[in-house]
Amino acid sequence: MARNYKRxxxxxxxxxxxxxxxxxxxxxxxxxxQVGKEMKICRMTIKRYMDKKKSRRSNKARYERTAAAKSVFNETMEKELVDHIKTQAAMFHGIDAMKCHELTFEFAQKNHIDMPASWTRDKKAG
Structure with a gap:
């Protein structure tokens, strides 16, 4: 059965x-x-955009992904970690999900990276 998502x-x-x-x-x-009715834009969309623009220091407000704001590692560190896990898998040292979470926590700890409190409490990445 085909699924067709409608926004x-x-x-x-x-x-x-x-x-x-x-x-x-x-x-x-x-x-x-008035502007919302004339331009056929939801008034809350205009208000949100104005609030974002006001809160930012730059002149251009833009939409951002929320996941990017919550990321712990930068791209190079994440790639390094992924490469290490893939190397382990290639050498037949397959890592299960829990071990992967623990390895990620150790990596963040050794590199002195700010991480969520739950990582420190559980001694593994969330």
Missing amino acids: KTDRVSTPLEELERAVKEVQEGKTIR
């Missing part, structure tokens, strides 16, 4: 250029509701 919201589908124009109109004196 239920239209969040993040508004181009940034339109959001910038909407913010300019709000700054010129119109209300967020």
